[in-house]
Amino acid sequence: MTTSKKLSNVQRLTGTIEVPGDKSISHRAVMFGSIATGKTEISNFLMGADCLSTVSCFRKMGVSIDINDGKVIVEGNGMDGLREPSDILDVGNSGTTTRLMLGILSGAPFHACIIGDESIARRPMSRVTKPLRLMGASIDGRENGQYTPLSIRGGNLKGITYESPVASAQVKSAILLAGLRTDKEETTVIEPHKSRDHTERMLRAFGVEVKEDSTSATVIGGKELEATNIFVPGDISSAAFFLVAGAIVPNSEIILKNVGINPTRTGIIEVLQMMGASIEIIQHDQYSFEPIADIIIKTSTLKGITIGGDLIPKLIDEIPVIALLATQAEGKTVIKDASELKVKETNRIDTVVGELSKLGASIDATDDGMIITGKTGLSGNVSVSSHGDHRIGMMLAIAACITDGTLDLHDVDAIAVSYPNFFEHLSLLSK
């Protein structure tokens, strides 16, 4: 079923919100808890559709996962505690579930089948199936394991040193998770730029040693994970929508509480600062393995900038809303080195350029990004669509705050993938 919503512009956005828990960290907490020994209690878990797909897959492999009052309790039975699933593992819309789970399954001595939705079926899986096969996993699937449906049988794995052609935390994590199942062998992943390091940080919290340098990470196999309690910080990728909204909607001031500010994820803050936004970061004393801050954003006068290189992995999921931000910045914004956008839930170069063009933005697609010239008023009274992509849906809902007429936003239900209470927060701030 698809849904649509008529959205009007707003006078201002003011108030305080706490965005839901981080999606990347929530996935990992359930997965690592499932293969650890003992009870892992997760608080502030993201109850979004993607993370619930992870929960459902691990339950099908015999893990007891209890969801109660915003807390998730995972009873792990160790690395060898997973059971062969009698049903297909359905990952829904979630790339992270698919790729990290493949890493875990590579060392599990049984067979499993993985399917997902139409969007997942278009996303490249050979970036993980290739190195996992090199390590010893048997993986088959559509077009020789390039796409779902996939079928996997874990094997005896050997350690590898793998130079990934893309900076991808999903690829890195899948290989490191498989690396844990080798017999005391070393597994190293080298990336062209550093990707988010939640896996490395969380593995350490579960008692596993991870060696890291600027663009590589290494684990040694054979160590059991020991259960731990995890507090999931607010998702900076969700906060990004309100950071942009606060900067571009007139007369606004928004306070975002408890946002994760892991330096491998803070590209959106760097971009806002480079554009000249009025933004304040109040960092909390560190009490978790992930840093947390409150962020205050106010209506700002912005200038266009160039975004590329090693900044891209730090803000890859924020590019749709950064494109909207750039329409309100004076001058040219160039987003380059971002061809990874083409293999997300949608081709995010095409969907961003297509939908923002409908609003009258001056935006052109390039081979590895887009060029936006601002500042332009955005026109309403048009129909737009998320194309089933949560981040496109939320970007358009924020755009509607400043259009000169209403927007008919189709396929809004996609937003529940990462931010189920997004519209509640939007209406709270616009009161």
Ligand SMILES: O=C(O)C1=C[C@@H](OP(=O)(O)O)[C@@H](O)[C@H](O)C1
């Ligand atoms: O590891 C993760 O949790 C994620 C990594 C990124 O994908 P890639 O690994 O494909 O860059 C990101 O786009 C995705 O939303 C979540």
Ligand SMILES: C=C(OP(=O)(O)O)C(=O)O
């Ligand atoms: C790309 C995303 O997620 P995934 O790869 O897990 O589907 C995203 O959340 O923007």
